Amino acid sequence: MVSAASADEAAKRRALAEAAEWFAEWQAGEMSATERQRWQAWWDANDTHRWAWQQVEGVSRRFTDNLGKDERQTADSVISLARQRRRGRRHLLGGLASFALVSVLTAALWQSTPLPRLVQQWGADYHTATGEITRIELEDGTQVWLSSASALDVDYDHQRRRLQLVAGEVLIKTGKDPERPFYLDTRRARLTPLGTHFSVRQRQADELLSVFEGAVAIQTHGDASQVVDAGQQASYAANGIGELNPADGNRAAWANGVLLAENMLLKTFAAELSQHHHGRLEVDPEVANLTLLGAFPLDDLERTLNMVETTLPVKVRRVMPWWIKIEADETSSSEE
Structure with missing residues (x-):
């Protein structure tokens, strides 16, 4: 078989x-x-x-x-x-x-x-396709939002509550269960939240932890440790933890299907949007550092790109059906 x-x-x-x-x-x-x-x-x-x-x-x-x-x-x-x-x-x-x-x-x-x-990602307890966001409520009342192209395993027993982020990004509000400690294991660390609301995103070279309520202790596989309090975020790899910075509260907006841009560089915006859609979204260097302000729907690419065209002096061109390029709008610049 x-x-x-x-x-x-x-x-x-x-x-x-x-x-x-x-x-x-x-x-x-x-x-x-x-x-x-x-x-x-x-x-x-x-x-x-x-x-x-x-x-x-x-x-x-x-x-x-x-x-x-x-x-x-x-x-x-x-x-x-x-x-x-x-x-x-x-x-x-x-x-x-x-x-x-x-x-x-x-x-x-x-x-x-x-x-x-x-294969592990597809075989996880919970997984999402590109462009899909799902909400899960676990037996202890813990709420989990799984972002696009993400995967999560759940391992609860009588002694502990353990989640494993296999791929992608997750937003978690932990439920109360004083008898069983809660852990989130990732590729590079074990995270121990203390009655908290936080998100973790896996990236190619590191991971990003953002804490919105409570606190989360990081213990990397290389034995580096750090407690991150509410309102803080930190990137970390197996061999070390970066500096603490103010948490970007807009990061959690994806759980509601929204990409919030607050003076966000267009190249950063496109990279975030690409996480939720198939194909290639490219930004011409000439307009890459233009900034965006607004709330954009993650599940409607055409509408979002139309909003970008309306907001900035750019045009959206489909090089191929799977390849979209955002370029300077020459018509707009000539009219000026």
Whole structure:
């Protein structure tokens, strides 16, 4: 019998291979309207396809940027041969050149995509898809809000209450149970809240703890420790804890489906918004440091981008169906 984890892994492998093939189609030249419709149908089919496309697009971009001169020439030759093959044959996996391109992408993907962690995320007690936010109430009255693309395990017994943040971001209001201590374990630390309201976000290099009520004790896996009180926040990694700073109360607004911007840089805004949507959201450096003020819905990308266009002298351009770029509005600047 095939386990659920094995089935998930097989599905991800298939999706990554298909995404790499489609990416090669894009690289090979202009696609016909029919091919674009086929790609769109594949992309719309399920979350696994969209996840795989994000991995291919992101990793292939990083991989290409890091190629040496000889490797870059080889990659260019592969793409050139793929273009030639498309004139007589559309199915890219049919030839060695196309297979080489897909193999390069898949190898790079597997080096940068920790598949066991992804399988663990999908198999967690609670998990959310990209763009999904969910609220959970546990047996002791603890309230948990799980952000986009996040995962959480719950391990309660007679002696303790333990949560494990597998991925993403969580907002917690702890319930009262003096007989059982409460812990939140993350990749880099154990957090012990003391009757509190706090959030934790996992990032690539560290984690961010923001405390809104009570206090939370951090004990990193490298044995660094710090108590963070209400109104404070701190970033930490396994080997150390950063300085205490004032907590940004707006950070918790995502639990209500809102992105609050209070003089927020546009590049920061786009990075936050990207956490809740598939595809690539890019900001041109020319407008990256413009600031935003307002409340923006996280679940309605088109409405939010329209609000940004109305608020700032920018325009939103779709480079590809999955790639959105925010640029300077030349019309607005010429009118001035």
